[in-house]
Amino acid sequence: MKRYLTISAWLVIFAAAFGLACRKGPPAEGETERPEPNAPAQIKTEAVEPKQVTKAPADSAAVTVNGAPITEKELEAEIQQMAPRMPPGYLEKNKAQVRQQTLDRMIIMRLLDERIKAAGIVVTEQEVSEQVNEIASQQGMSLDGFKETLKSRGMNFDEWKKQMQFERRTQFQKLFEAEFADQLSITENDANNYYSQNIKRYETPEQVKVSHILIKPDPNADPNEAKAKALAKAQDLLTQIKADANFAELAKANSDCPSSAKGGDLGFFGRGRMVPAFDKVAFTLKVNEVSDVVETRFGYHIIKATDRKEASTKTFAEAKDEIIKTLKQGKQGELAQKYVASLKAQANIIYPPGKKPLPTPPRTPPRTPPRTPPRMPPRTPPRTPPRQ
16 A cells, blocks of 8 residues: 555645635734724714524525535534634624635535545544554654543543544545645755755754853842842852852752742853843853853843853754655645645535625735845844843
């Protein structure tokens, strides 16, 4: 048997189904509706009784796809199944939009199911198990460990399997393999070209790992006295450290940074991630070397370097598998979009009178800005030692 694609094939087909079906998703958090530009001012009028919408009978067709109906009952059941995953109040506010998005998705799934049936695709229990084991493996767990993790999160394994629709996943994978396997080949030369053109993606800058103790001046005291007292405490701690006191224990007992819980450990970071004074000292220290007291706008620090990673570049051999996977997923996405669009174009889709959705208005392509010299990527804002 020809080896079918990994789980990503099903995902891109399913994503394509959603992408072509949905006109507009839920508004982003904090987004509010705005009037159209240049819209005429609203004129106050007397209240008018809203038009009553007659609900279609449950057994009536919401749409007919190649001669087979999708009923209003089936559509409503699908909407209600999705409702718990929507933002509060979204369904009530956007009922018509949700209805059409859901119906479009059901049409696409119906067309895919027709192709699966026509191709005589059969899925075995072993193939379903392979899908489950793959997901567990991706999480770095055995199947038993994965079941325990689900249980600890209040999820039943059998219910989870049902929700994930593994049989349908595998059916889509096999269908996609049969349709497009010959178009998904990625050569080593393709991968090497991508690597050469995107070499910066595989560069890792120099990094250091440090622990620190932060002593903050008391904000409620006289500023000068508070700074003097904080500095004196930091210098006393430094004296203890130089006399071989345990740095981590002193950090836990004295540091005003949340990292105190981890003995002051801030982990690895690259240049420019910390405030300048802290950053400069951290990168001059040798491993296990402790700094003098360093003043920043947060207070007084004692910094200890605990590890260092020199700048490096992942070789093509190290990156090859990752690149091939990336390129293949890109091809899968493009082919899935075209495939779903072609299924809809060839299908006989009939809506009841007055129920045909309005066509989606074409998007105006963005105006191409004038060419300018390439810009460096935006600099990540400096990371400061965690504050309480």
